[in-house]
Amino acid sequence: MTSAAFDVLGIGNAIVDVISRADDAFLDQHALTKGSMMLIDEARAEKLYAAMGSAVEVSGGSCGNTMAGVASFGGKGAYIGKVRNDQLGAVFGHDLKAIGVSFETAPATSGPSTARCLISVTPDAQRTMSTYLGACTGLGPDDIDPKLVAAAQVTYVEGYLWDAPEAKKAVLKAFDAAHAAGRLVSITLSDSFCVGRYREEFRALIRDKVDILFGNEAEITSLYEVDSFEKALEAARAEAKIAALTRSEKGSVVIKGSETHAVPAAPVAKVVDTTGAGDLYAAGFLYGFTHGKPLAECARLGGIAAAEIISHVGARPETPLERLV
C-alpha cells in the first residue's frame, strides 16, 4: 500500500454506554434477550433507564471502541460518527480525541440527543444492550470526506450502521472512495440479530466489496444459515477475501483462500464483562494488519486486546494495549 496518514478509519454509531449491573430477573422483566443488542426508541430508553440501577457512563459504540483499541496499540486512527452537541456528545468526542483518534464529524445542532446504549451486565459477565440511536440516525453521505477515506489504509465499519438508512449510504460511499484510492475496506457483522435483519445485503457486500470480514460464531452461522461453525467457515472461505472469525474462549480462526490460521484465546484471570470483546479483537487484528503482520499474528493481537477488555467493566482499554504485546 502507498503511505497513509491513518492506519484505520472507523465509521460507526457514536454511542455513550450506560453500564449497570443487573440480574437475570431484570432481563426477564424487561423482555431483554441476554447477550444481544436491541434497538429502542427514546420513550423506552427513558423507561428502561429509570428502572436500571446506578450506572457508569463511558464512551462506547462498537466501532468507537475498536478505534480506541487501535490507538491504544499505538496505531493512527480516525473516526466518523454523529453525536448531538450535548453533554454526552462532548464526552464521546473528548474520549476519542483524548486517546489520539482524529474525530472531526460535525455534531448535529438540532434533533435527537446523542445515542445511548443501556447495558445490563449480569453476574455471568454477559452484557445485554438496548440502544437508542438518537443523533446517529443523522449520519449520512455528506459526512464522508473521500480524502479522509483515501488517507487510511483500511476503512472499517460496523454492521449496526445498516439500522440507519442514511448511514448505510455513507458506508457505501466510503467503500467506493476507499477502493478508488486503492485502499481496503472491512466490516464487522456486529450482532446475530443484525445479521438476521440484513443477511442478503451483507452477503452481497462481502462477495462484492469487503476485503476483511469480522464476525463471531453466532453471527457467521446466522449469515450463512448453517448449523455449525465449520460449515460457516467454509461458506465464508468461498465468499470472503479474508475472514477473521471469533469463538470466545476457543480463540479465533482466520481464513484467506486456502489458508486457515486457528489461534487460541489469550488467557484471562477473571471474565468481568464481555462488552467490547469483538470490538477489541478487531482493533488488535487491524493494528497488526496495517503494520504488515502475518494473519496469525493479527489474530493473536486481537486476542490480547479482547482479553484485556473482558477483564474489567467497560469496552475501552484500561491498560495501554501496546504494553501488552
Add this chain to the structure above:
Amino acid sequence: MTSAAFDVLGIGNAIVDVISRADDAFLDQHALTKGSMMLIDEARAEKLYAAMGSAVEVSGGSCGNTMAGVASFGGKGAYIGKVRNDQLGAVFGHDLKAIGVSFETAPATSGPSTARCLISVTPDAQRTMSTYLGACTGLGPDDIDPKLVAAAQVTYVEGYLWDAPEAKKAVLKAFDAAHAAGRLVSITLSDSFCVGRYREEFRALIRDKVDILFGNEAEITSLYEVDSFEKALEAARAEAKIAALTRSEKGSVVIKGSETHAVPAAPVAKVVDTTGAGDLYAAGFLYGFTHGKPLAECARLGGIAAAEIISHVGARPETPLERLV
C-alpha cells in the same frame, strides 16, 4: 429518638465525577496539588478536560457518595442538592434514586450546567480533584424543606458547601430545623484546604451546633492548627460532642467526652483509587449510628465501607455494603 422516615438526610454539592488516569507529570503541568480538591471556573474546566485522558463519568459529590453508601447498607436516605436540567443532571438524579435515596430538589432550569469534578487518579491510587461547581451555586435556603429535615434522624452536610454562600445559608436553616425537631446534625470537614478557607466558622459551628463531626488527620490538625493527631484529638474532644476522625490505613478514632474508641482499618487487598474513602466512612458510621450501634461498631462499619470503595475506581459502592457486614 422518635421514629423517623429517614435515617440520614444529606445536603451536598451535586456533582458528576469525570475520572481519568494520569501521571504525576500531568499534575505538575496543570499545577494540581495531589490529594486535594481545587475549585475551578468553567473556562478552566473546559481546558483541563481537553487535556485529560479518556474518562469515565459517574455520579459523585462527597455527600452524594455518602448517601449512596447509607442506602447500600440498607439505610433510608434523602438528599438535597442542586443540578441543572441537563444530561449530567439527569445522570446524577437517576443514580441516587436508583439506589433508593429520595431526591426531590428541583433542578435549575437556567444558569450554569450540572457540576463536574475532574478527577485525576495517579498510579499511587491518590485522587486529585478539580471541581466546577456550576449549578451547585444555585442551592439556597428555599431548597430546604423543614418537614424533610424533621423526618430524618441525622442531617449530614459537607464542609464543601461553604464554597457557595447561599448553600451555607441553606445548611444553617437545615441545622436549626433539625434541632427544633429534636434531631441531630453532622458535618464533614471535607478537605484540609476547605478547612483553611473556613476555619473559624467551622470551629464555631462545631462548638455551637454540630452533634457529630467527621474529619481526617490532615483536616483536624488544620482545623485546630496543631502539629500532631494527638493534639488535634484533644482539641476536638474539648469542642465537639462526637468526633469520628479517620487516619487512612491506621483506622479511625471516635471520641465523645472522655470516651475514646480506636478502631483499626478494614483490610484491603489492593488500593486502586482512594476517591470517596472519607465519604463512605461517614456512610458506614451514620448507618450504624442511626441503627443504635455503639460508637466503636459505627467506626467499624465506616471502615468496611471505606475499604470497599478504595478497592475499585469510583466513589460509589460496587458491592452492596449490607452484604459485607
